[in-house]
Amino acid sequence: MADAKKKKISFWTFADHFEGDKVVWIIVLLLVLFSIVCMFSSSSRLLRDGMTRLDLVKNQFFVVLAGLAVIIVCYNIKNIKFFRWCSQWGFLLSFVLLGLLDIHVSLPFLKALNINNAYRILSVAGFQVHVFEVVKVAMVLYLAWAMDALKRGELRGPSDLLWKKIIYLYAPFLIIFVMIIPGSNSSALIIGLLMFVMILLGGGNLRDMTILAVAAVLLLGIIFGLYSATKNSGHPWFGRIGTGIARVFEEDHWEQQAIDNPKGTVAYQEAIDAIRQPYSAKIAIKQGGVLGKGPGQSTQRYVVPDMSEDFMYSFIIEEYGLIGGIFVIFLYVSLLARGSIIARNCGSDHYAKLTVAGLCLLITGQAFLHMFVNADIGPMTGQTLPLISHGNSAFLCFSIAFGIILSFSRIASRRIDKETRMAEPLVEMHEAAAVKDRLDDLDAFESGQIDLQNADDSYDL
Numbered sequence: 001m002a003d004a005k006k007k008k009i010s011f012w013t014f015a016d017h018f019e020g021d022k023v024v025w026i027i028v029l030l031l032v033l034f035s036i037v038c039m040f041s042s043s044s045r046l047l048r049d050g051m052t053r054l055d056l057v058k059n060q061f062f063v064v065l066a067g068l069a070v071i072i073v074c075y076n077i078k079n080i081k082f083f084r085w086c087s088q089w090g091f092l093l094s095f096v097l098l099g100l101l102d103i104h105v106s107l108p109f110l111k112a113l114n115i116n117n118a119y120r121i122l123s124v125a126g127f128q129v130h131v132f133e134v135v136k137v138a139m140v141l142y143l144a145w146a147m148d149a150l151k152r153g154e155l156r157g158p159s160d161l162l163w164k165k166i167i168y169l170y171a172p173f174l175i176i177f178v179m180i181i182p183g184s185n186s187s188a189l190i191i192g193l194l195m196f197v198m199i200l201l202g203g204g205n206l207r208d209m210t211i212l213a214v215a216a217v218l219l220l221g222i223i224f225g226l227y228s229a230t231k232n233s234g235h236p237w238f239g240r241i242g243t244g245i246a247r248v249f250e251e252d253h254w255e256q257q258a259i260d261n262p263k264g265t266v267a268y269q270e271a272i273d274a275i276r277q278p279y280s281a282k283i284a285i286k287q288g289g290v291l292g293k294g295p296g297q298s299t300q301r302y303v304v305p306d307m308s309e310d311f312m313y314s315f316i317i318e319e320y321g322l323i324g325g326i327f328v329i330f331l332y333v334s335l336l337a338r339g340s341i342i343a344r345n346c347g348s349d350h351y352a353k354l355t356v357a358g359l360c361l362l363i364t365g366q367a368f369l370h371m372f373v374n375a376d377i378g379p380m381t382g383q384t385l386p387l388i389s390h391g392n393s394a395f396l397c398f399s400i401a402f403g404i405i406l407s408f409s410r411i412a413s414r415r416i417d418k419e420t421r422m423a424e425p426l427v428e429m430h431e432a433a434a435v436k437d438r439l440d441d442l443d444a445f446e447s448g449q450i451d452l453q454n455a456d457d458s459y460d461l
Helices: 002-012 022-041 053-075 080-087 090-102 131-152 161-180 185-201 206-230 240-249 254-260 266-288 312-344 350-374 392-421 429-446
Strands: 110-114 119-124 127-130
Touching: 022 053, 022 312, 022 392, 053 392, 080 131, 080 350, 080 392, 090 110, 090 119, 090 131, 090 161, 119 131, 127 131, 127 392, 131 161, 131 185, 131 350, 131 392, 161 185, 161 206, 185 206, 185 350, 266 312, 312 350, 312 392, 350 392
Parallel strands: none
Antiparallel strands: 110 119, 119 127
16 A cells, blocks of 8 residues: 555656756747647648658657757766767867858758748758758857857967957858848848857857957948949849848839739749748738637648748638637746746856857747747748747757756755745735635634634634
């Protein structure tokens, strides 16, 4: 009997054995469950070679298992020095991957893929790696290491502090920023802004940050000048600049072209193809209403080819309504809130604080940017919904991010528990005791143990 009771207690207290932040664990599990359910009915484009939707769910299930395995591995690495050592190679990894993209590498086992007139993906022995997703996580880790090493005085090189900042912080920032632009303007701006915020959080002073921002703007001006000088040559430099300008300023006026040209013409079809995705996403949000159409009842999935990636949030609202959309927002906001608590309680470990803060900002920032695009607030960026949208390499990259957050939350767990214990109670002890006495008296009266009519005033309820 004692053994059975012990097993029962250990079963129900299973979660107590996790040292990481339990709220983050719950957020991870809910996000991956959403990804499996949504993948079942989000896009018919993923069906090929006789596949069924059950095959899609099975494939996504294996991706989720791989992601959870990555999270658990990172979570169980208790030596923060290992993460610090790995982080110092983040810039080199980003530089090599982006360099392979920019030179359009084409080898039997390694090839840069041109998708939608842009090089963003490397095919490594058949496995597609979305380079920009890797760079986001790698540069957050690198900058956290560099700023921590700068504070500790561990960086090699010139003795002058400014030159160390230029070599280890500002030069990597500008190099990565420029190398991303040929593949994606939006990713360059997003990753650039993320790196800028990371340096600012790490203690960058106002003067240096202003100089860095001015340098980035000047580089953009030079890149725009190169594009303008070569755009009519047939092979323009930084051709994605033209795509970005068209999206922001709507030089093509696709809506008007669709109105002006007769149906069936090439011009009409080109205009419809250009506006199909953003308009269908808004239709999906409109049709979802408050409660949604229900699982598997989406109709816009047949219209939007990238519903499972770039427009996942509009699909969620179409099938699960405003309630489902708010629930997803709640998950990402909760992650940001818990991340701030974890970072605050990492003690004097500057690297852990910056890493947790940067990764939480990356995940929540990309999530809200994805939502804004789906709601037609700003130009299209092609950013996925972290840990929900389809994409194997992106899913694994965000799994690494969550695993590191959970691993570092162990540092803060004891401080958070102490903070919870020291929190002010909702009801003062003497008030709670008085309420308990009243309830005991009421129980005694109802059981006939006392007669309130003959009792003294102490039993006055």
